[in-house]
Amino acid sequence: MSTEDNFSDQESQPEQPDRRGFIRGASCFIGAAVGAVPMTAGIRVLIDPIVRKNSESEKAEFIRLAELTELQDGEPMKFAIVENKSDKWSRYTDVPVGAVYLLKRDEKVIAYNTVCPHLGCFVDYRKSENDFFCPCHDSQFNLDGKLTKGVSPRPMDELVVEIRNGVEVWVKFERFKSNTKEKIVI
Numbered sequence: 001m002s003t004e005d006n007f008s009d010q011e012s013q014p015e016q017p018d019r020r021g022f023i024r025g026a027s028c029f030i031g032a033a034v035g036a037v038p039m040t041a042g043i044r045v046l047i048d049p050i051v052r053k054n055s056e057s058e059k060a061e062f063i064r065l066a067e068l069t070e071l072q073d074g075e076p077m078k079f080a081i082v083e084n085k086s087d088k089w090s091r092y093t094d095v096p097v098g099a100v101y102l103l104k105r106d107e108k109v110i111a112y113n114t115v116c117p118h119l120g121c122f123v124d125y126r127k128s129e130n131d132f133f134c135p136c137h138d139s140q141f142n143l144d145g146k147l148t149k150g151v152s153p154r155p156m157d158e159l160v161v162e163i164r165n166g167v168e169v170w171v172k173f174e175r176f177k178s179n180t181k182e183k184i185v186i
Contacts, residue, residue, distance in 0.1 A: 062162060062170040069167065071104035076125045076132075076143065078114065081173045100159060100171055101125060101132070103143060111159040111171045112145055118152040120178040132156060153181045 065079045078101055082094040099114040099122075112132070116123050121136035131148065132141040139150025146155045160172040177184040 062172050064168055064170050066169045067167045071102055073104050076101040076103045109161045109169050111161045113157040117154045
């Protein structure tokens with residue numbers, strides 16, 4: 001057999017897959033699969049706030065706070081707002097998340113969020129002065145929630161109130177963005 005016959009036999013046989021090419025391709029595939037797991041987790045973490053905001057309906061619900069007979073006409077009363085909270089591992093019941101003042105005037109009830117619209121400090125009712133007072137920047141509000149002294153950009157945040165069954169006071173508790181003239185729900 002001549003060398004020409006040897007070359008022609010090799011050319012006529014189909015080529016066998018190259019081992020190095022197979023190992024290279026398999027390594028790339030395995031590396032891509034292993035890299036996809038943390039990359040997918042990272043993308044999930046990045047878009048989670050967007051998905052959560054759209055999927056969770058964080059609409060404020062009405063909370064039963066008192067009965068009309070419990071409220072004294074013309075004198076605000078403070079009521080704590082509690083909710084059940086949960087995370088991925090734990091559940092908590094009756095967690096304080098805020099407070100409201102209820103003020104009854106001639107069978108009408110007004111509710112104010114206790115957070116100052118300026119920087120989010122808690123507003124106190126001063127019985128001796130008959131006003132609401134924010135100690136952070138000496139802001140004062142009258143019983144109508146209007147600013148009488150201080151730097152708050154808007155009046156106290158009034159909340160929606162419903163009287164159900166003729167005596168039950170229900171409040172739609174919401175939080176608002178601080179230090180803005182507009183009342184923006186957060």
